[in-house]
Structure formats: structure tokens, C-alpha cells
Amino acid sequence: MADSGTQGGETLLFLTDEQLRKGIEAMFFAYRGFTADPDRILEKYAYGRAHHRAIHFINRQPGLTVTTLLSVLGVTKQSLNRVLRTLIEDGLVESRVGRKDKRERHLFLTEKGEALERELSGAQRERMRAAYRAAGPQAVAGFRQVLEAMMDFEMRRHYQMMKDGT
Amino acid sequence: MADSGTQGGETLLFLTDEQLRKGIEAMFFAYRGFTADPDRILEKYAYGRAHHRAIHFINRQPGLTVTTLLSVLGVTKQSLNRVLRTLIEDGLVESRVGRKDKRERHLFLTEKGEALERELSGAQRERMRAAYRAAGPQAVAGFRQVLEAMMDFEMRRHYQMMKDGT
DNA sequence: TTGGAAAGTCAACATCGCTGACATAAAGTC
DNA sequence: GACTTTATGTCAGCGATGTTGACTTTCCAA
Incomplete structure (x- = not known):
């Protein structure tokens, strides 16, 4: 079935259902590895993946607004807010009122937040680096x-x- | 591109922190796309990703035991059991007592289960196919x-x- | 015959998605 | 100035899915 599409006369063996399924499984297994190291670290601090993601993107783009972060993460504000509140309470994230538009809150990592970010991304980068190097x-x-x-x-x-x- | 790396003491530009971080974000965003289509389908049936994963691997390796599935999925038996029970109750999965070892349960998809599997994997394969073709x-x-x-x-x-x- | 593996179940809990409803402040518009 | 919209925050509740711990039944194998 669908064993080898052709396009312009050539065989496209990499598009077989079997190849696609292998790709699907590779994504599944690799994503587990991808999150495994940060997950272990987060446990120590009683945070979850949601905290990691927020920290990652705040570090990536310091001063981004809540709305922007919301759309990057693709979650509801209620869901993000729960996470953000604990990060602010714990002194990892700082929320500053916008200068131009005072409704906006601009998010920044504190030093403590940056420290955790480094710990998390360090672990994740190490795995990525090993995979990159191997490939x-x-x-x-x-x-x-x-x-x-x-x-x-x-x-x-x-x-x-x-x-x-x- | 891909003109960067060399081995043996020279610079490996594809291993910079910036490159690694791009890879990390690519994984994050791509995985969201990867699960988006099945998620939409699963909603119709009031199932979740956990059901999808179970169905996928039972289809992949019909007759596998619960223990095997457990280790493939990397979750606890309590977690899997909740999912498996509903799939069996709903007539998507059949559990047969092992012939050689009667403690084991071998898992199979019913026709109904196979139908859902086809619907789910069809959607996922389509996205994969498009990505493969584009790349x-x-x-x-x-x-x-x-x-x-x-x-x-x-x-x-x-x-x-x-x-x-x- | 006894130890341990495979499976199933009950209970409790945490994370993190979701919806709905509502409040406040500030900006933009007419 | 009154009205609308936007950005944010919050409360309450729910659902899916992961966890640990404890316990039972079945049954293979030494």
C-alpha cells in the first residue's frame, strides 16, 4: 500500500507508510529523551514542564509581555497564570509594568531565575550537543x-x- | 548550509549554544504540530493522547503483553491500566490470556480499534508526509x-x- | 512447595491543560 | 466624557494523565 509514491517519474521511497511510521515513533521516543533531563532537575524544585517552558521563553526574549508569552506557549491565561504566579512569588521572574502601555506586564528573569534557566538548558543542551555531534x-x-x-x-x-x- | 562542522580540533559551528537552542525550540514547536491532528480527532471520542499511544503500539505489534507495552510507553501500570480498561470496555482492544504463560495478557486491536487507529495515524502520517516531502x-x-x-x-x-x- | 513475576485494582495525590465568570486598569474611539 | 476594547489577574471547578503505595490473584519455575 502506498509503497512508493512517484513524482516526476522518480520513486519516493522515503514517503512510504512504513517510513512515515518510523518517523512518528522516532518523534515519540526522542521527545521523551528531550524532556527527561530537565524533568529530573525540575523535580528538585517542585516545578514542572510548564515552569520550564515559561522560563525558557522569558530568558529567550526578556521583557516579553504576558500576551506574547501566552501565544508562544499556546495555553490559556489561567493555565499560564498559575505557573507565572509561583515563579514570581519564588523570586525567579520579575513582572514590570509597561512604560508606554501601562496595562502590559513585561517579564524578566531575576538572577535566581537565570541560574535555574542555566541549569535546565545546560542539561538539555548537553543532550542536544551529543545528538548533534553524533549525527x-x-x-x-x-x-x-x-x-x-x-x-x-x-x-x-x-x-x-x-x-x-x- | 551544513558547511559548518569539521572534526579534529576545528570549529564546529553547528554546535554553538545558539544552534542548540534553535534545535530545542524546533523540537518544542514541532512536537506541538505533531500531536495537534490526533488530538483533534481524539476529542470526538473523549480519548486522550495516552489512548492514542496505547492504540499505536498495540497496532504496531499485535499480541504484545501488558508488561511490554508498559516498558515501551514508560508509564506505571496503574496509569496504563486506566487507559487500557476503557479501551477494552469500549471494544477497541481485546485482551487474550497467554497460551504458554497464562499470567500474561496479549493485546490486540478489534476492528473498531483498527478503524480508530487508521483515522489517527492517517492524520499524523499526512502531516509527516507533507513535512518529509517539503524537506x-x-x-x-x-x-x-x-x-x-x-x-x-x-x-x-x-x-x-x-x-x-x- | 515456595518465591517471584504478571496482571489488576483501590485510594490518594500532583501537574497542568481546559471553561466560565468576573474585576480592574488603561488605552482607544466616538 | 462616555463607551468599548484590550491586557491582566483571579476564583472555582473539571478532566486527563502521571505518580506512589498497598494489596490480591494467578501461575510459572526452581
Whole structure:
């Protein structure tokens, strides 16, 4: 079934159902590894993945507003707020009223927040680095191409934005 | 691109923190896309991702035991059991007592289960196919290489096993 | 025959999504 | 100035899915 699409006469063996299923499983297993190290660290502080994600993107784009973070993370404000409140209470995140628009809150990591960010991203980067090194630069380029093509439009927008600095 | 890395003391530009962070974000955003379509379908049936994963691997390896599925999914038996029970009650999964070892339960999809599996994997494969096609065969090879290198040992074992048929 | 593996179940709990409703402050508009 | 919209925060409740711990039944194997 669907064993080898052809396009312009050529065989596209990499598009078989079997190949696609392997890709699906690779995503599943790899994502587990991807989150495993931070998860272990977060346990120590009684935080979860949601905290990690918030910390990551605040570090990535210091001063971003709550609304922006909301749309990057793709969750509801109630869900984010629960996480953000504990991070602010614990002194990892600072929320500053906007100068131009005083309704906005701009989010920043405190030193303590940056320290945790470094610990988390350090672990995650180490695994990434090992994987990158094992696979080589060409594989890495392909890896990023496929992932990018897999994103929803909205997410790709955020990804592109982040790609070129702030 | 991919003109960056060299081995043996020279600079490995694809291993910079910036490159690694882009990879991390690509994983995050892409995984969201990866699960988006099945999630929408599952809503209709009041199932969740956990049900999807169980269905996927039972379909992948019909007759696998509960213990095997447990270790593939990497969750506790209590967690899996809750999911498995509803799938069996709803007539999507059949649990047969082992012939050799009667303690074991071998899991199979019913026709109804296979129908849902097809609906779910169809959607997921479509996205995968589009991404693969957009990126091309070489990128796909790299994609798989990096993902594989990112897995934990235990998960890679399962992945490899699945790779070569049952 | 006894120890341990496989499976199932009950209870309790935490994280983190969600919806709905509502409040406040500030900005923008007519 | 009155009205509307936007940004944020908060309360309450719910659902899916993960966890630990304790216990039972079944049954293979030494």
C-alpha cells in the first residue's frame, strides 16, 4: 500500500507508510529523551514542564509581555497564570509594568531565575550537543528542516521570529 | 548550509549554544504540530493522547503483553491500566490470556480499534508526509539520525526493535 | 512447595491543560 | 466624557494523565 509514491517519474521511497511510521515513533521516543533531563532537575524544585517552558521563553526574549508569552506557549491565561504566579512569588521572574502601555506586564528573569534557566538548558543542551555531534552537521540541517515543516503556521511564525535574535 | 562542522580540533559551528537552542525550540514547536491532528480527532471520542499511544503500539505489534507495552510507553501500570480498561470496555482492544504463560495478557486491536487507529495515524502520517516531502529525502535521513541519537538507551532499544518489523 | 513475576485494582495525590465568570486598569474611539 | 476594547489577574471547578503505595490473584519455575 502506498509503497512508493512517484513524482516526476522518480520513486519516493522515503514517503512510504512504513517510513512515515518510523518517523512518528522516532518523534515519540526522542521527545521523551528531550524532556527527561530537565524533568529530573525540575523535580528538585517542585516545578514542572510548564515552569520550564515559561522560563525558557522569558530568558529567550526578556521583557516579553504576558500576551506574547501566552501565544508562544499556546495555553490559556489561567493555565499560564498559575505557573507565572509561583515563579514570581519564588523570586525567579520579575513582572514590570509597561512604560508606554501601562496595562502590559513585561517579564524578566531575576538572577535566581537565570541560574535555574542555566541549569535546565545546560542539561538539555548537553543532550542536544551529543545528538548533534553524533549525527553531524548535515543531519542537523535536515533535522531542523523537517521539524520546521512539521510546525503549525502559528508556531512556525514564533520559531522564525526567535530564530533571528530577539 | 551544513558547511559548518569539521572534526579534529576545528570549529564546529553547528554546535554553538545558539544552534542548540534553535534545535530545542524546533523540537518544542514541532512536537506541538505533531500531536495537534490526533488530538483533534481524539476529542470526538473523549480519548486522550495516552489512548492514542496505547492504540499505536498495540497496532504496531499485535499480541504484545501488558508488561511490554508498559516498558515501551514508560508509564506505571496503574496509569496504563486506566487507559487500557476503557479501551477494552469500549471494544477497541481485546485482551487474550497467554497460551504458554497464562499470567500474561496479549493485546490486540478489534476492528473498531483498527478503524480508530487508521483515522489517527492517517492524520499524523499526512502531516509527516507533507513535512518529509517539503524537506526531501536527505533531510529526512538527518532528521531520523538526530532523533535517534537523542533517545535514551532504553527507548532506542524499543525503537530499533520496532524498526525491523514486529 | 515456595518465591517471584504478571496482571489488576483501590485510594490518594500532583501537574497542568481546559471553561466560565468576573474585576480592574488603561488605552482607544466616538 | 462616555463607551468599548484590550491586557491582566483571579476564583472555582473539571478532566486527563502521571505518580506512589498497598494489596490480591494467578501461575510459572526452581
